[in-house]
Amino acid sequence: MATYPEYMVAPIRQDLTDAGFEQLMTPEAVDSALNAQSGTVLLAVNSVCGCAAAKARPALKLAVSSSDKKPAKLVTVFAGMETDAVAQARQHMLPYPPSSPSIALFKDGELVHVIERHHIEGNDLMRIVDNLQGAFEEYC
Numbered sequence: 001m002a003t004y005p006e007y008m009v010a011p012i013r014q015d016l017t018d019a020g021f022e023q024l025m026t027p028e029a030v031d032s033a034l035n036a037q038s039g040t041v042l043l044a045v046n047s048v049c050g051c052a053a054a055k056a057r058p059a060l061k062l063a064v065s066s067s068d069k070k071p072a073k074l075v076t077v078f079a080g081m082e083t084d085a086v087a088q089a090r091q092h093m094l095p096y097p098p099s100s101p102s103i104a105l106f107k108d109g110e111l112v113h114v115i116e117r118h119h120i121e122g123n124d125l126m127r128i129v130d131n132l133q134g135a136f137e138e139y140c
Contacts, residue, residue: 003080004048012053013078016044019061021074027088033075034092040107040140042071043089047079047100051121056101059125063132069140071105103132107139 017023021044024030033041044060046052064070077089079100090098092106096114103120105113113135120128 015057016076021076025082027084030088035109039072041073043104044076045100045102046076052101056120059128063129067133067136069136105135112139
């Protein structure tokens with residue numbers, strides 16, 4: 001059951017899909033994307049909250065668009081909407097607790113880097129971009 005009406009979240013979803021992120025709607029789609037045995041996948045747990053709008057989405061878009069090294073695949077789930085897909089994504093992010101927004105980088109099917117909500121709301125935009133680009137340099 002969705003927490004928000006779709007008309008309300010559609011433009012928020014589109015913010016990331018326009019930047020090349022694939023919206024994952026089912027647990028199976030999440031598993032297919034995150035269990036990739038080779039390559040890198042960047043997962044964004046999107047949200048309607050202010051820190052997602054002011055920091056997480058802009059940082060994701062800027063980091064990806066301005067990096068020479070970047071993940072091979074960009075995916076997103078939406079907290080409060082496709083609850084089964086989000087729950088499955090969060091299983092892949094263990095031992096980190098549920099957090100939205102949040103960002104996770106996977107390499108060869110393994111979780112290698114996480115940015116939790118408290119790292120997003122407590123930082124300025126460019127620190128988040130630098131954090132992501134550092135992870136891209138190391139793992140991509």
